[in-house]
Amino acid sequence: MDDLKSKYLGLIAAAADEAAIEDVRLGALGKKGEISLKMRELGGMSPEERQVAGPALNALKDEINSALAAKKAALADTALDERLRGEWLDVTLPARGRRTGTIHPISQVTEEVTAIFADMGFAVAEGPQIDSDWYNFDALNIPGHHPARAEMDTFYMHRAEGDNRPPHVLRTHTSPVQIRTMEKHGAPIRIIAPGRVYRADYDQTHTPMFHQVEGLAIDRDISMANLKWCLEEFVKAYFEVDHVDLRFRASHFPFTEPSAEVDIRCSWEGGTLKVGEGDDWLEILGSGMVHPKVLQNAGVDPNEWQGFAFGMGIDRIAMLKYGIPDLRAFFDSDLRWLRHYGFAALDVPTLHGGLSK
Numbered sequence: 001m002d003d004l005k006s007k008y009l010g011l012i013a014a015a016a017d018e019a020a021i022e023d024v025r026l027g028a029l030g031k032k033g034e035i036s037l038k039m040r041e042l043g044g045m046s047p048e049e050r051q052v053a054g055p056a057l058n059a060l061k062d063e064i065n066s067a068l069a070a071k072k073a074a075l076a077d078t079a080l081d082e083r084l085r086g087e088w089l090d091v092t093l094p095a096r097g098r099r100t101g102t103i104h105p106i107s108q109v110t111e112e113v114t115a116i117f118a119d120m121g122f123a124v125a126e127g128p129q130i131d132s133d134w135y136n137f138d139a140l141n142i143p144g145h146h147p148a149r150a151e152m153d154t155f156y157m158h159r160a161e162g163d164n165r166p167p168h169v170l171r172t173h174t175s176p177v178q179i180r181t182m183e184k185h186g187a188p189i190r191i192i193a194p195g196r197v198y199r200a201d202y203d204q205t206h207t208p209m210f211h212q213v214e215g216l217a218i219d220r221d222i223s224m225a226n227l228k229w230c231l232e233e234f235v236k237a238y239f240e241v242d243h244v245d246l247r248f249r250a251s252h253f254p255f256t257e258p259s260a261e262v263d264i265r266c267s268w269e270g271g272t273l274k275v276g277e278g279d280d281w282l283e284i285l286g287s288g289m290v291h292p293k294v295l296q297n298a299g300v301d302p303n304e305w306q307g308f309a310f311g312m313g314i315d316r317i318a319m320l321k322y323g324i325p326d327l328r329a330f331f332d333s334d335l336r337w338l339r340h341y342g343f344a345a346l347d348v349p350t351l352h353g354g355l356s357k
């Protein structure tokens with residue numbers, strides 16, 4: 001009996017599919033199965049013999065039956081797992097029939113900006129979109145009572161009662177990345193930091209989520225003149241023209257001194273936005289020489305290092321380049337708009353291939 005038991009339990013364990021299990025079942029418990037035949041022998045036994053052999057055979061039969069059922073269930077589980085893996089579906093894929101998507105103008109412009117500044121020796125840095133008020137404000141020389149905090153229409157993250165962590169905000173600009181990268185890499189440094197930023201604001205040229213690219217160049221003798229040259233070179237390369245009118249306006253930011261805002265000549269005539277002509281100016285960036293306190297807060301010695309920073313609106317320069325008069329359309333997810341303004345997936349901007357096609 002023990003031999004039979006170990007033989008069949010072994011065969012069941014080794015069975016690789018349903019057909020193999022069925023073969024084992026027939027071999028043991030089928031009409032001509034080994035155990036069935038033994039059961040039949042019970043009839044020829046003495047009552048005493050039968051009393052011992054009967055229950056033992058029945059117990060063996062039960063044991064083999066439940067081993068068969070367990071093995072069947074295990075095989076079914078494996079089969080289901082495999083099927084689920086094979087039929088896995090990415091439910092975040094677009095559901096529409098059109099197979100190829102397009103590159104959003106904001107992504108395209110971010111690539112263009114990156115290509116141009118990379119050519120001038122700027123690396124790309126990143127920071128979190130949810131940041132502490134230290135990185136977004138204090139480290140940038142914007143203390144708690146400073147009006148710039150109110151002006152920025154900040155989105156504050158909800159804090160549960162008793163949560164003692166520092167307040168966090170949806171970053172209102174990409175400037176916190178200045179602090180984070182200087183902390184990490186020290187000086188000299190030359191980076192741009194493109195990304196999403198958030199402010200509670202909504203009209204033709206403002207949306208609550210928009211995009212900036214921060215620029216930061218710190219070395220021993222960097223000046224406003226270097227800033228001006230970099231920005232002019234950038235604008236010429238980006239708009240693919242030899243001349244663009246830029247207006248540097250004296251301004252104020254807590255984290256730069258002196259500070260300048262830069263506007264670009266444009267026209268809104270006939271509902272289309274055109275760059276380089278007309279009597280209007282569109283502000284595209286804030287800039288200046290990094291304030292010594294900001295360097296200090298990021299662990300860089302202001303007696304040794306100095307440099308410029310700027311924060312440019314990616315959406316603004318995208319509107320200008322592609323003649324898109326309303327910023328809000330960028331984020332409406334209107335398929336007709338995306339098809340009209342979108343870029344082919346392989347249209348990667350490079351300086352040799354040209355930025356636009």
Ligand code: PHE
Pocket residue numbers: 172173174175253256285286287288309310311312
């Ligand atoms: N962070 C500023 C803004 O969002 C722009 C800026 C960046 C100004 C760097 C000066 C230097 O308005």
